[in-house]
Amino acid sequence: MILKQLSILNYKNIVQAEVVFSPKINCFFGKNGMGKTNFMDAIYYLSFCKSHINTPDSLIIRNNQDMCVLQGVYDYDGRTEELFCGIRHKQKKQFKRNKKEYKRLSEHIGLLPLVMISPADTELIQGGSEERRRFMDLIISQQDKNYLHALIQYNKALLQRNTLLKEQSHDTSLFDVLEMQLTMYGEQIFSKRKQLIERLVPLFNQFHQQICHSAESVDLTYISQLAETSLEEKLRKNRERDVLIGYTTAGIHKDELEMLLDGSLIRRVGSQGQQKTYLIALKLAQYSLLAQEGASTPLLLLDDIFDKLDAERVAQIIHLVGEEQFGQIFITDTNRKYLDKILETINSDFALFEVEQGCIKPLNEA
Numbered sequence: 001m002i003l004k005q006l007s008i009l010n011y012k013n014i015v016q017a018e019v020v021f022s023p024k025i026n027c028f029f030g031k032n033g034m035g036k037t038n039f040m041d042a043i044y045y046l047s048f049c050k051s052h053i054n055t056p057d058s059l060i061i062r063n064n065q066d067m068c069v070l071q072g073v074y075d076y077d078g079r080t081e082e083l084f085c086g087i088r089h090k091q092k093k094q095f096k097r098n099k100k101e102y103k104r105l106s107e108h109i110g111l112l113p114l115v116m117i118s119p120a121d122t123e124l125i126q127g128g129s130e131e132r133r134r135f136m137d138l139i140i141s142q143q144d145k146n147y148l149h150a151l152i153q154y155n156k157a158l159l160q161r162n163t164l165l166k167e168q169s170h171d172t173s174l175f176d177v178l179e180m181q182l183t184m185y186g187e188q189i190f191s192k193r194k195q196l197i198e199r200l201v202p203l204f205n206q207f208h209q210q211i212c213h214s215a216e217s218v219d220l221t222y223i224s225q226l227a228e229t230s231l232e233e234k235l236r237k238n239r240e241r242d243v244l245i246g247y248t249t250a251g252i253h254k255d256e257l258e259m260l261l262d263g264s265l266i267r268r269v270g271s272q273g274q275q276k277t278y279l280i281a282l283k284l285a286q287y288s289l290l291a292q293e294g295a296s297t298p299l300l301l302l303d304d305i306f307d308k309l310d311a312e313r314v315a316q317i318i319h320l321v322g323e324e325q326f327g328q329i330f331i332t333d334t335n336r337k338y339l340d341k342i343l344e345t346i347n348s349d350f351a352l353f354e355v356e357q358g359c360i361k362p363l364n365e366a
């Protein structure tokens, strides 16, 4: 899949832009705070109906403006797909595919597969376990509509059970129904998360080795209460205790994904460069999995990824992403040096853009 063209009106600091892309490599350079990440975020928004860093829609609209518009034209293996997104203050956002509005935004997730690597990914290592669950959910939801449905239904049932707990309800039949739903959807989610990690780990190791050629070994361990016990039994057993605490203490919303470097938590032992390498290898593995199993080649967005990495690792990453298996790529950096190096190394179509005060200017140097 290729993003051929993007039009933007009032997306964060980008006033207006009409950009035509290269089908292979697109590089954006500019000083700090000029709008490079915002531009990448606009591309991300068209795939996920939300910002990469979860910026609320009210803050996405450029300051003092009424509305923001994004329009993307995609070449989907020969077929054209046009996406439109309109966001207005205090109104439901409009999301249209080929001029037809979606009834539910969840119908759109997965149509335009995309992986973004950005400085915000450090939260995956440093943040709470919900960040890592969200990471697993995002990958699976892009490929599997049933998963997203199960997740939505699970969260609804969880919210209802937590409300009952807070009300100190003794409505056992309602508890029974909700716990049955939590178990049914929870088991589906558990089994898909487990499968995902089993498939992801070998790819992850392979990319990690390619980037740093070191003896360091990386791993992911998926930890879930559902691995050992039946959720329904556990929920019933915990009911009284949960009433005292006021929330549901068992289920897939307590899952953890441990990120390990040489057997220890990378959060504790990894240097900044090691953590960055870990995340890049992990995201490239995610890309590879999506590409193997999805309907179309995903877009790859690399936002300011070279900072803190030594020259050897940068060279390996540049070499890697230039390979055939990666489709259309969008790269930002403050330093043109890296971008020029990528373009020197890669023998394929490219476009170079300068980002200045929210304006995207093509540089025709090819």
Ligand SMILES: Nc1ncnc2c1ncn2[C@@H]1O[C@H](COP(=O)(O)OP(=O)(O)OP(=O)(O)O)[C@@H](O)[C@H]1O
Binding pocket: 011, 012, 013, 014, 030, 031, 032, 033, 034, 035, 036, 037, 038, 039, 059, 060, 061, 062, 063, 304, 334, 355
């Ligand atoms: N709703 C908004 N309206 C206007 N400006 C905004 C809005 N949201 C964010 N900005 C501005 O966008 C700028 C940040 O842009 P962005 O993060 O894209 O920069 P960048 O080019 O990626 O910089 P860096 O190289 O430092 O990462 C900030 O100056 C911020 O104030």
